[in-house]
Amino acid sequence: MSASDPLVGELLDGRYVIQRKLARGGMATVYLADDQRLTRTVAIKVMHEGLGDDQDFIGKFDREARAAARLSHPNVVSVFDQGLHRGRPYIVMEYVEGCTLRHMITREGSFSPERALDLLIPVTAAVAAAHESGLIHRDIKPENVLISDRGQIKVADFGLARAISAQTVTATGMLIGTVSYIAPELVTHGKADPRCDVYALGVVLYEMLTGSKPHTGENPIQVAYAHVHKAIPAPSSAVKTSWRESRNGIPPYLDALVTSAAARQPSDRPVDARVLLDHMRQARESLARGVMDDSALTERMKGTTLDPENHITEPVPSLRSPSEGDRTPTLRFTPSTPISPGLPEITDGMPYYDGPVEQRAPGRPRRRWPALLASILAAVLVGTGLWWVFAGQYTSTPALVRLNQAQAQQAATDAGLTITFDSEYAEDVPAGQVARTEPAGGDRIVHGGTIKAFLSKGPERFAVPALRGLDLPTATESLNRINLTVGNVTQGYDDTVEAGKVISASFKEGTPLKRGTAVDLVMSQGPAPVTLGDWTDKPVKDAQKALKEQGLKVKIEKQNHSDIEKNNVISQTPTAGEVHRGDTVTLVVSKGPQLKAVPNVRRYSLDRARDILQKAGFEVRVNRLINFGFDLVVSTDPKAGTKAPVGSTITINLA
Known part of the structure; x- marks a missing residue:
């Protein structure tokens, strides 16, 4: 087998498996192949690639099949079938080893x-x-x-x-x-x-x-x-x-x-x-x-x-022919038609010898005619017997291909033969007509013998099953069950079909295909991967728009934050990196800092005022207006009752 020849190992028409190249000519290459349907070895002639577009070459190639198929002769290579493989015509012939x-x-x-x-x-x-x-x-x-x-x-x-x-x-x-x-x-x-x-x-x-x-x-x-x-x-x-x-x-x-x-x-x-x-x-x-x-x-x-x-x-x-010194008599015959295949005809009633003649004893009468007549009779009987064994008991099978059942029945009856019918699929013969016979038309058959005729059921086709969503073993089993095969398997991303399942096939569901046709499959790898950016401290509206364009889902959560501006992203889950389309990204969005009323601490001592403000969540700064030594609060900044961010600094004015 030649690894360099792409046709070696190919399945033609769901039936012929190419084994190896036999010969190459100017118009086509001949391969050895196995006919899986009839389990026999055949020779297949495939037109060279590139000639399939030339109608003159296609015409000559087509004539080869038709001309050879018309001949029924023991010394002519038989043609069994013809077809088209990926735009290249081919014919299937008898393999002569x-x-x-x-x-x-x-x-x-x-x-x-x-x-x-x-x-x-x-x-x-x-x-x-x-x-x-x-x-x-x-x-x-x-x-x-x-x-x-x-x-x-x-x-x-x-x-x-x-x-x-x-x-x-x-x-x-x-x-x-x-x-x-x-x-x-x-x-x-x-x-x-x-x-x-x-x-x-x-x-x-x-x-x-x-x-x-x-x-x-x-x-x-x-x-x-x-x-x-x-x-x-x-x-x-x-x-x-x-x-x-x-x-x-x-x-x-x-x-x-x-x-x-x-x-x-x-x-x-x-x-x-x-x-x-x-x-x-x-x-x-x-x-x-x-x-x-x-x-x-x-x-x-x-x-x-x-x-x-x-x-x-x-x-x-x-x-x-006689040779010098050869004592064995050699029969010679003059040119004429033989009595039967393999036996020369006796000319003028007798053969003659071209060799030593037996000497007759003196006085012994010649008694040649009885022996001669016996020889002639024996030759005739042997010739007749051989004729019957090798030819006489046979006739030719009539050509019945493309006749309907009634016509084939009549033709067989007219030829003195019996006919039985079976059916099979045939690519080129309409349903109801004879696709082939055993023996084939022109082959010899015993007088009164039986012809087996196969009526066409039309082209054999199988509908592509539903494959989307099946895993590879299940899809393969579904195709094999109806005499189709899995072709090339590739991978693809899909947002709806889970990884490891069929996304699509090379033929739509229900498409009728020939036996053995390869169906290519695309298997899902799940949703396509996308790169998630870092949206921390960025406006949430920008984050939402970008993430949705990437095919991601967005979930928003809000909380106060004293350092992140309101409506900016505080954090995200997952963090920046690779995710898949359809994944959910959670964004925590800032509501700004928490506000709280400043407590009234006027007339309170410094220590007590500081304690109240700190417990309210504020930082405290002291400002002595007049140093009388009393350390009493006369005011705050911001003023008491004003809302200020929790954690912000309140200034205490002392006198």
């Missing part, structure tokens, strides 16, 4: 003619099926041929395929197709038809036979120029082994097959892959029989249409 033809060519160099044809005939059969469906691959190359560990050969990447009726072969000014295998007409005027694929197959076969490409250059322009102006040479000219000396040599008819398929003029090539496939099968059958030079066959390899007289519909098995 193994290697590419490119890896085999790199590892082994050149192949023998028989091995090259054995590998390329299934590829050509797949392209022929595409041509019969009105599609052109446009990018045939060894990198797009997958070979599984079990030996299955499949063609991938119909991403540049387009209806044959389409004329344009360029997109945003760039040639479509890989330059080493591109047909000359695509370079010169951009017109495409099935013969472009035939040309590419011819170049691939040349490379497999010789171990090198026919045209090379320092840059793609030089290679493209060579395709336009230079004919591809016969592959035998690029190898040292001669067909006259070894069975591994390239015979003239195989040279003709390659140079005809890769002819510069489209009119000189086979009209489509079906004709090329027939040529390959004829060549493979001749190699199997040990024929290395056949002028009539060489001439047929130059044909551009099917030759009904020599048409071969099935591959012919490889037969061992």
Whole structure:
């Protein structure tokens, strides 16, 4: 797994978990993924980031899914699904575990003619099926041929395929197709038809036979120029082994097959892959029989249409050629249609031997016909039995996708098959129509067998539950219970939601979402913190205004204070520092000093007057007006009965 690739570990459409990157191309990257719904491994091709805004690229990407999905052939990589992830289109394909033809060519160099044809005939059969469906691959190359560990050969990447009726072969000014295998007409005027694929197959076969490409250059322009102006040479000219000396040599008819398929003029090539496939099968059958030079066959390899007289519909098995000193007879057959897959047809009623003939004892009569008839009968019976085991007992499953139940029932009945129905959610198929079948349309099924059809319930959606005020474990459980997941969790302040509870979610309550969609949550940290200033000995009205603007509550208490001016703050709780919005700040506000009437102490002695005033809460200062020695109070300042602040100083005038 690549930690640098952000898609690795992602969940696509609530269903596909990306495991690792497999390959990267010019338009998309292919990943290995797990389909959690069907518990299978798949390959997912995701368009490169930034191309999702280009409608031309989106169109080509969409055509890949549609074109490949239309093909039902054992040598074509199956397409299962398509969708959009964060604005990037993707398609889900069959995962073929193994290697590419490119890896085999790199590892082994050149192949023998028989091995090259054995590998390329299934590829050509797949392209022929595409041509019969009105599609052109446009990018045939060894990198797009997958070979599984079990030996299955499949063609991938119909991403540049387009209806044959389409004329344009360029997109945003760039040639479509890989330059080493591109047909000359695509370079010169951009017109495409099935013969472009035939040309590419011819170049691939040349490379497999010789171990090198026919045209090379320092840059793609030089290679493209060579395709336009230079004919591809016969592959035998690029190898040292001669067909006259070894069975591994390239015979003239195989040279003709390659140079005809890769002819510069489209009119000189086979009209489509079906004709090329027939040529390959004829060549493979001749190699199997040990024929290395056949002028009539060489001439047929130059044909551009099917030759009904020599048409071969099935591959012919490889037969061992006789070697010098080999005492084992080797069966040979003339070219014709096999009785069944895997069995050569007996021509003119009998095979003939190309080996030592058993000597008949003198006088012993020849009794060849009974044995011959028995051999013929055995071959017919075996061929019929094999045909039934491998083909005869099967038919094709009809295409039922997007039919309603009644239509699907009728189609199955018309095909002599039984059908059962189930239902499942489907993103792209309207409710009530068939979303998929088992077996799939085009797959083989036993005569009279049963098709299981899944009727669409429409897109699967789950409504977002109420999440505000829940703690994280409870919110997670609520989402998981309805097949949604928790996405990014962030923190925020809120005056009303207590710390540790959900403030909000990325989707409103009740929003319908796909299975596995991630819902982001914002968790409360409680009210936001604010800084409380020191309002001591400051006007209370200023303090109230500032504290309310900070989202704080204010409580006022009043008391007298001899030193703090009236309506100024005596003290506050809490003191200056950090508090939170919504907290309460208590302010003790001064009512000014306490006032009290000055007692009347006139005619009192000094000692008694001082005692009375001090007990009343006043300070005393003595002023002797006349020093007669009597120390009697004649007046006070302030005067008796006047209100003065408690704690203030009263002056006693003595005489």
